[in-house]
Amino acid sequence: MPFQNEFYKSAFSVDNVIFGFEGENLKVLLIKRKEEPYRGEWALPGDIVQPEWNLDEGARNVLKQLTGIENVYLEQVHSFGDVNRHPRGRVITIAYYSLIKISDVDIKPASFAEKVEWKDIRSIENLAFDHYEIVHTCLKRLRLNIKLRPIGFELLPEKFTLTELQKLYESILEQDLDKRNFRKKILSMNILRYHNELQTGVAHRPAKLYSFDDEKYEEAKENGFIFEV
Amino acid sequence: MPFQNEFYKSAFSVDNVIFGFEGENLKVLLIKRKEEPYRGEWALPGDIVQPEWNLDEGARNVLKQLTGIENVYLEQVHSFGDVNRHPRGRVITIAYYSLIKISDVDIKPASFAEKVEWKDIRSIENLAFDHYEIVHTCLKRLRLNIKLRPIGFELLPEKFTLTELQKLYESILEQDLDKRNFRKKILSMNILRYHNELQTGVAHRPAKLYSFDDEKYEEAKENGFIFEV
């Protein structure tokens, strides 16, 4: 098997830090490895890049295998290639992160994983390989980008409340935000659509439901609007 | 030669966008290729990453071979791995940029290059492979980072005038800055050292010479200072 030989000398993989948001917590989809090395340990989902795949396709495939979903926000972050990062040989990995709506997903057990679970970002420790470093590098990048691009919405259901959006920002940025100022800023951007719909089944005044309006955003951009939180 | 076989199936390289600054222009060090593919065309300096090198080392080696210098600011930017980006097989390249002081450098002819030259960033067109895209991806990253970190100094001689610094920012950001406001902002950061030295040999009032003071910067950071231009 020539591929095996080659693999253990030098190979490329992609690893995908799949972010989701639930309740008030940012989560990452991790797998428990079924095979050596690092059998039984938690790790990022990833795969060897096949010769006929582009890098982004590799990252999308990882996601699709695990969750069945496609068309998500995906961003390449960094490549990790320390000589000794993989105990079986030289493997350079290209790290991506994806943003998905947890509610859209039914996790599929994957062949290479004993378990697949959403883990709270703050509870993550001790991952296989250099995956801990990868997760935190991606988190740092997410923190930067969420302030500069309207990508937070990718983590929320189609329709969401402003409080949910605020909690999302707070959990990613790890800082509290002022409710009034946050709402003022977001609403003044004029990139949300209000559906004349309210939350139901909550034991308090129901909140208005909004969705991100891509058309409005594109229009605003043409008029010189620059997203920034 | 097993390496050759493997190389032409799948390999990884580093490419280094080496930025320099001279006069009022941002420059990039390019080579004219001596060998196929793309013989005679301008390209980025790069190299195959040897199995025993970390990625950063690969990028530093490229720089060292070409200029003899070490200890420069280096940053990984993005990996490019489109299936067809290299006509001879699958080659994934990891792009870096470096910031160097042109005055420190005596360009060495490299074995793989017919010529090596500093090219004005605005004059660059039609590079080999996907190197044009790589240059512009790195430039975009530099534009972002130069606002958020005190790295502009890496492109200037040890001692520089405030006008030189301003011109540097203007050429990278491609926008004019107000002289008084720029100086006020930079000086108020308190991260420069004034040497009680002036420019000499200029046909106008000589400017004060400053250098970036790393100690002051570290101290300021500890007091919560965040660099931003």
Place this chain on the structure above:
DNA sequence: GCAAAAGTGTTTTCATTACACCCATGT
């Protein structure tokens, strides 16, 4: 009627912008 989160405006504070003239040197 009580608990729980939604919703809402104004003032203060601070950073950014705009702007024009005198100064020191070489030729």
Place this chain on the structure above:
DNA sequence: ACATGGGTGTAATGAAAACACTTTTGC
């Protein structure tokens, strides 16, 4: 004396921050 870039301060503007109470619903 003139050309060239160096050096400087203040007022106006606008964005961000601080801050507390009323509203609507379910139980």
